[in-house]
Amino acid sequence: MLFKYLLQLADNQLILSQRLSELCGHGPALEQDIAITNISLDLIGQARLLFQYATKHDDQKRNEDQLALVRPENEYRNVLLVEQPNVDFAHVIVRQYFYDEFNFLNYSALVNSKDEELAAIATKSLMEVKYHLRFSRNWMLRLGDGTAISNQKMQDAIDDLWAYPGELFEMTADEQVLAKAGVAVDVSTLQENWKEAVLATLQEATLAIPEGTWHQTGGKKGIHSEYMGHILAEMQFLQRAYPNQTW
Amino acid sequence: MDEKALQLRFQEQIDAEIKIEPKDWMPDAYRKTLIRQMSQHAHSEIVGMLPEGNWVTRAPTLKRKAILLAKIQDEAGHGLYLYSATETLGISRDEMIQALHSGKAKYSSVFNYPTLSWADIGAIGWLVDGAAIMNQVALMRTSYGPYSRAMIRICKEESFHQRQGFDILYTLCQGSEEQKAMAQDAFNRWWWPSIMMFGPHDAESTHSSQSTKWKIKRKSNDELRQDFVDATVQQAEVLGLTIPDPDLKWNEERKHYDFGAINWEEFWTVVKGNGPCNRERIAARQKAYDDGEWVRDAAAAYAKKHTHAYPSTSTS
Numbered sequence: 304m305l306f307k308y309l310l311q312l313a314d315n316q317l318i319l320s321q322r323l324s325e326l327c328g329h330g331p332a333l334e335q336d337i338a339i340t341n342i343s344l345d346l347i348g349q350a351r352l353l354f355q356y357a358t359k360h361d362d363q364k365r366n367e368d369q370l371a372l373v374r375p376e377n378e379y380r381n382v383l384l385v386e387q388p389n390v391d392f393a394h395v396i397v398r399q400y401f402y403d404e405f406n407f408l409n410y411s412a413l414v415n416s417k418d419e420e421l422a423a424i425a426t427k428s429l430m431e432v433k434y435h436l437r438f439s440r441n442w443m444l445r446l447g448d449g450t451a452i453s454n455q456k457m458q459d460a461i462d463d464l465w466a467y468p469g470e471l472f473e474m475t476a477d478e479q480v481l482a483k484a485g486v487a488v489d490v491s492t493l494q495e496n497w498k499e500a501v502l503a504t505l506q507e508a509t510l511a512i513p514e515g516t517w518h519q520t521g522g523k524k525g526i527h528s529e530y531m532g533h534i535l536a537e538m539q540f541l542q543r544a545y546p547n548q549t550w
Numbered sequence: 551m552d553e554k555a556l557q558l559r560f561q562e563q564i565d566a567e568i569k570i571e572p573k574d575w576m577p578d579a580y581r582k583t584l585i586r587q588m589s590q591h592a593h594s595e596i597v598g599m600l601p602e603g604n605w606v607t608r609a610p611t612l613k614r615k616a617i618l619l620a621k622i623q624d625e626a627g628h629g630l631y632l633y634s635a636t637e638t639l640g641i642s643r644d645e646m647i648q649a650l651h652s653g654k655a656k657y658s659s660v661f662n663y664p665t666l667s668w669a670d671i672g673a674i675g676w677l678v679d680g681a682a683i684m685n686q687v688a689l690m691r692t693s694y695g696p697y698s699r700a701m702i703r704i705c706k707e708e709s710f711h712q713r714q715g716f717d718i719l720y721t722l723c724q725g726s727e728e729q730k731a732m733a734q735d736a737f738n739r740w741w742w743p744s745i746m747m748f749g750p751h752d753a754e755s756t757h758s759s760q761s762t763k764w765k766i767k768r769k770s771n772d773e774l775r776q777d778f779v780d781a782t783v784q785q786a787e788v789l790g791l792t793i794p795d796p797d798l799k800w801n802e803e804r805k806h807y808d809f810g811a812i813n814w815e816e817f818w819t820v821v822k823g824n825g826p827c828n829r830e831r832i833a834a835r836q837k838a839y840d841d842g843e844w845v846r847d848a849a850a851a852y853a854k855k856h857t858h859a860y861p862s863t864s865t866s
């Protein structure tokens with residue numbers, strides 16, 4: 304049960320890191336290229352800590368790369384938000400900001416986990432996530448309150464992505480059991496704080512709050528978007544083409 | 551002081567190994583040479599991110615992916631230092647980038663070759679960064695202060711770049727037959743382009759003699775190339791790879807390796823824009839720049855509206 308929870312946490316970091324790494328060398332300016340690569344690097348580091356811990360709880364005794372890079376698609380437990388594509392820099396920032404607000408709240412709660420190793424991972428990761436959140440929030444403001452064009456692009460991105468954060472606050476059956484035991488975070492309790500923070504940012508950024516309340520769901524159950532297969536095809540390529548080798 | 555006296559004092563300063571600083575008087579041609587060379591160097595760092603970025607999403611393990619991301623990020627940082635150092639000569643980053651996109655400014659031709667397998671990432675680190683280090687170590691003593699200091703900073707990071715590349719190939723060479731073949735294939739394709747990175751032979755190098763007198767250049771193209779070949783042949787033996795040059799052999803008299811003739815026709819073809827990836831590389835840079843325009847505009851507009859509220863775009 305803990306094993307699945309660890310994978311779920313790790314998969315979110317892994318897939319978002321993968322998306323950000325696609326931008327390496329293609330950022331809007333060198334400074335942002337470096338910052339985005341840096342976040343991608345932090346997230347892969349966080350994913351590795353979680354996967355490495357997960358290997359200790361895996362019946363099949365797989366290593367971190369077999370866990371991260373060889374599972375079938377429906378065993379990945381990341382939310383749909385993190386697999387959304389890099390349509391433009393506005394989508395990159397909005398996706399990042401929505402996720403960072405969650406990641407910050409989630410890790411802030413996870414530092415109190417009764418599982419000491421998990422709490423230690425959360426403590427270490429939280430330092431980095433604070434920086435990510437500052438970066439993405441500042442860019443929400445800059446682009447929202449920048450020019451008419453940037454405001455429109457940000458609004459489009461928010462409208463496109465608004466249906467995805469809801470899934471972050473869904474509790475799986477395993478999470479409910481682990482949360483009762485004080486190991487996992489009850490993410491459903493984070494939603495109010497998340498919403499408050501996001502609405503304040505949108506307002507300050509002179510961006511409109513979308514009216515829709517419906518949210519997309521599936522990733523946490525292993526039912527992903529059409530994007531996911533392409534992400535994995537790329538990410539798993541070498542491990543699939545040349546199985547069981549050392550790199 | 552008249553021009554002649556200034557010239558004389560300038561050369562005395564150089565001969566005495568005193569660094570030239572941005573506010574010092576310098577001959578126009580010295581300034582122009584530096585702008586050409588330093589911006590070309592900066593562009594090479596940035597364009598060089600593209601062939602490696604081509605494999606970042608397909609890295610075989612999480613550890614390799616993290617190392618590669620960190621390496622490419624370093625290169626972006628190098629580009630940044632070098633653009634800043636070049637700006638001290640009175641040209642803006644934007645002007646330099648325009649010159650890159652229009653083809654007026656060059657970048658290292660080696661980045662116009664494609665990365666076709668994971669082993670190419672190893673070959674780039676080992677050979678291309680290896681060759682760059684030879685060049686950059688010599689440039690730490692270059693006469694222009696900001697360039698020299700940028701090189702000192704950059705060289706500290708470069709040895710890690712070469713090591714990670716060597717390590718990728720070493721692991722492949724210890725692996726399966728397929729992996730070994732992948733490593734040899736990458737070596738076959740990257741060896742000659744790396745040798746060419748040092749530029750034309752000294753006798754044919756147009757800028758060399760003046761640059762040497764001004765101590766912009768501290769070692770000649772052929773000297774650096776020989777150093778590189780000597781070091782690399784030994785490392786290839788450790789890897790168990792075959793050098794793709796039938797004429798390569800130790801010359802006991804010279805105490806150096808002799809090597810075969812370089813295909814200068816290929817070199818000039820690539821320099822002139824007809825290498826396998828010249829068009830893709832510039833198109834990718836141009837696209838990133840064009841796609842980023844609204845972002846840069848918005849950041850500038852926001853900074854104007856909120857001068858005190860938030861840090862500048864470059865810091866966060």
Ligand SMILES: [Fe+2]
Pocket residue numbers: 595624625628704
């Ligand atoms: Fe570099």
Ligand SMILES: [Fe+2]
Pocket residue numbers: 625679682708711
């Ligand atoms: Fe490098």
